[in-house]
Each structure stands twice: as C-alpha cells, then as structure tokens.
Amino acid sequence: xxxxxxxxxxxxxxxxxxxxxxxxxxxxxxxxxxxxxxxxxxxxxxxxxxxxxxxxxxxxxxxxxxxxxxxxxxxxxxxxxxxxxxxxxxxxxxxxxxxxxxxxxxxxxxxxxxxxxxxxxxxxxxxxxxxxxxxxxxxxxxxxxxxxxxxxxxxxxxxxxxxxxxxxxxxxxxxxxxxxxxxxxxxxxxxxxxxxxxxxxxxxxxxxxxxxxxxxxxxxxxxxxxxxxxxxxxxxxxxxxxxxxxxxxxxxxxxxxxxxxxxxxxxxxxxxxxxxxxxxxxxxxxxxxxxxxxxxxxxxxxxxxxxxxxxxxxxxxxxxxxxxxxxxxxxxxxxxxxxxxxxxxxxxxxxxxxxxxxxxxxxxxxxxxxxxxxxxxxxxxxxxxxxxxxxxxx
Numbered sequence: 001x002x003x004x005x006x007x008x009x010x011x012x013x014x015x016x017x018x019x020x021x022x023x024x025x026x027x028x029x030x031x032x033x034x035x036x037x038x039x040x041x042x043x044x045x046x047x048x049x050x051x052x053x054x055x056x057x058x059x060x061x062x063x064x065x066x067x068x069x070x071x072x073x074x075x076x077x078x079x080x081x082x083x084x085x086x087x088x089x090x091x092x093x094x095x096x097x098x099x100x101x102x103x104x105x106x107x108x109x110x111x112x113x114x115x116x117x118x119x120x121x122x123x124x125x126x127x128x129x130x131x132x133x134x135x136x137x138x139x140x141x142x143x144x145x146x147x148x149x150x151x152x153x154x155x156x157x158x159x160x161x162x163x164x165x166x167x168x169x170x171x172x173x174x175x176x177x178x179x180x181x182x183x184x185x186x187x188x189x190x191x192x193x194x195x196x197x198x199x200x201x202x203x204x205x206x207x208x209x210x211x212x213x214x215x216x217x218x219x220x221x222x223x224x225x226x227x228x229x230x231x232x233x234x235x236x237x238x239x240x241x242x243x244x245x246x247x248x249x250x251x252x253x254x255x256x257x258x259x260x261x262x263x264x265x266x267x268x269x270x271x272x273x274x275x276x277x278x279x280x281x282x283x284x285x286x287x288x289x290x291x292x293x294x295x296x297x298x299x300x301x302x303x304x305x306x307x308x309x310x311x312x313x314x315x316x317x318x319x320x321x322x323x324x325x326x327x328x329x330x331x332x333x334x335x336x337x338x339x340x341x342x343x344x345x346x347x348x349x350x351x352x353x354x355x356x357x358x359x360x361x362x363x364x365x366x367x368x369x370x371x372x373x374x375x376x377x378x379x380x381x382x383x384x385x386x387x388x389x390x391x392x393x394x
Contacts, residue, residue, distance in 0.1 A: 008273040009276070014362075042259060051268070089379050095114060099258075119351065146166035150384075162290070163290075163324055165235035172241065178247040192200060214309060275393040278390040280388065282385060300388070313338065314361045
C-alpha cells in the first residue's frame with residue numbers, strides 16, 4: 001500500500017470495559033462513552049479542534065443515527081462532520097482503517113477514529129415475522145441471511161461451534177485458552193499495564209452513587225480449569241456442542257478512540273506518536289466459516305505491508321469465542337506466547353463495535369512498553385467477515 005504520508009497514531013485511549021446489564025457502565029450511554037474517549041484522545045494528541053478533518057466511529061447496536069456527529073457537536077468539534085461505520089465486530093478497526101486510508105491518500109490531515117458500544121443501553125425494536133401478524137421483540141438487524149448451520153441471531157453456533165468443528169478443536173482446548181486469557185488479563189491489570197491507555201469515566205449506579213470507573217471488571221479472578229469444565233454448554237440439544245459461557249466472549253460496554261494524522265500533523269502536535277498504521281485488510285467468507293476469516297485477513301494485511309508472519313512481535317486475535325484464536329494459531333503456525341498476551345474477549349470482554357479500536361490502543365501501548373516492534377490486530381465479524389491491521393512502533 002502506498003500513499004502520500006504515513007498514518008501516525010498521535011494518541012489513543014479507551015474506557016475500562018464494563019460487564020453489560022449488571023456492570024458499572026450499565027447506565028452510561030453510548031454517547032457518554034464516545035464523548036469521554038474522543039475528548040481525552042484529542043486532548044492527549046496536542047491537536048487543535050479546528051484541525052480535525054473528520055471523526056469516524058464504529059457502532060453496531062445503537063439503532064442508527066450518527067454517533068460520531070453527535071459526539072463532534074457535543075464536544076464543540078463542529079467543523080468535523082462525523083461518520084458512523086458498521087462492520088459488525090470489526091467496526092472499530094474499520095473506522096481506524098478508514099481514517100488511515102484517508103490520511104495516506106492525502107485527503108485528510110487529522111482524523112479521530114474508534115468504536116463505541118453500550119450493550120446495556122442499546123435500543124430494542126420489534127419486527128413483524130414475514131407473512132404473519134406475529135411480532136417479535138427485541139429485534140436486532142441480522143448480519144447475514146440465516147441458515148440452519150449459520151443462524152444470524154446465535155453466534156455461539158455460527159462462529160463458536162462451526163469454527164470448533166471445522167478446525168477440530170475440543171472443548172478442553174477452548175477452556176484452556178479461556179483460562180489463560182483470564183490469567184493474562186488479570187496479570188496485566190495487576191501490573192498496571194493498562195493504566196496509561198484507560199481514561200477513567202464517571203458512572204452512575206442505580207442507587208444514585210457516582211463512581212470513577214477505571215479498571216476492567218469482566219475478568220473473573222475465580223476462574224479455574226475445574227470451573228470452566230463444569231459449565232453447561234449453551235446448546236445441549238446439539239450433539240457434541242462444546243461452547244460455554246466460559247469459552248465465549250462477554251457481553252460488554254466500552255469505547256476506544258485514536259487520533260490519526262499525517263507527518264505535518266505530528267510536527268504541529270509536538271507529541272511523540274504512539275505508532276504507525278502500516279496496512280489493513282478485510283475478507284469475506286461463507287457465514288458458516290466466519291471464525292476462520294482472521295486466518296485469511298492476517299496474511300493479506302501483512303502482504304500489503306511487505307511483511308511476513310515471522311516479522312510480527314505481537315498478535316491479538318479477538319476471542320469472540322476461544323475457538324477463533326485457537327484455529328488461527330494452528331492454521332498459521334503462530335507462537336502462542338505472542339498471541340493475546342494481555343487477554344482478549346473471553347476475559348476482557350467484547351464491546352462489539354469498540355473492540356477493534358480497543359485492540360489497536362492496547363497493542364500500541366504494549367509495543368511501546370516493550371521498546372517497539374510490529375503487531376497485528378485481527379477479528380472475525382458477523383456475517384462471514386474478517387479484518388486485520390498491521391501496526392508499528394518505531
């Protein structure tokens with residue numbers, strides 16, 4: 001991929017990730033989440049409000065509208081128009097890719113990009129079943145035309161179970177991966193490795209108390225191999241079904257935002273960039289094979305950067321279900337010690353539209369902590385899609 005300028009990440013931050021419905025952010029709207037991370041990212045970037053050309057935010061379950069434009073107006077960034085993107089689980093990563101692409105093409109100088117998801121406060125709608133007078137509620141827009149093998153409303157089958165079957169992954173394999181995910185996430189929390197990337201947010205509790213939320217709450221400290229093995233499968237009526245709540249991602253709330261700019265923007269900002277977006281790629285597959293899509297997106301993104309798997313220091317392959325990273329590690333021959341070193345969806349959680357941007361923020365901070373290198377963020381996305389991005393800290 002070539003262009004007029006590298007796409008530098010001047011700043012990036014995220015909220016701590018909340019557990020949906022019963023967690024700390026269950027009364028915090030997507031708009032509040034977006035405003036918090038965008039304001040903080042812009043403040044950290046050294047960029048003036050009037051220099052921001054656009055704001056691109058991924059959103060999946062917020063019911064339409066333009067979350068990005070709403071945020072721009074609320075924060076006084078009225079000269080930045082605002083674009084809302086939807087690519088299922090890869091929405092936040094696609095927003096970052098869109099920003100980087102516009103900068104590398106020379107169309108924009110500075111773009112704010114990220115993703116936001118409030119599963120707790122998402123709107124619920126009703127729809128009429130085709131050909132009947134029967135209404136069903138709530139309704140979520142389907143990611144793909146549903147089939148028996150790939151229902152649009154149950155990713156535990158479409159992604160988790162199909163991936164496990166296709167890649168020959170056992171429940172024991174998935175539970176072991178999920179356990180390690182929790183162990184790594186908790187180690188990162190306890191070591192303070194997320195402190196620089198998390199922006200505290202004020203959250204209201206049902207009793208009216210306001211708390212400052214600054215620590216990921218989804219990882220479970222009591223997780224053990226025995227407890228994971230004792231969980232019931234989500235679909236006992238399906239013979240051999242091996243997907244449980246323990247080897248699946250959580251339902252979560254959270255947001256992440258980054259400020260990207262060209263070389264001139266770096267000079268004007270006076271800050272040292274967090275890193276550079278080297279390349280990105282998205283792919284489509286049959287919805288039954290959704291969980292295998294990262295295996296195609298990762299090599300495609302690396303080829304566009306002129307790199308190979310051996311050049312990569314860190315990977316994060318989102319754990320929508322543990323079967324997804326396990327399958328990718330096996331298919332691509334990856335070193336497990338380089339993959340999901342700070343946990344991922346099974347432990348940190350998966351605020352759908354925010355996850356891709358959160359992964360970029362986390363990987364860049366971890367690379368800087370290690371003195372630089374190359375990282376790849378990758379996700380599968382509902383409907384038979386996958387996306388990957390190559391990042392560099394110099």
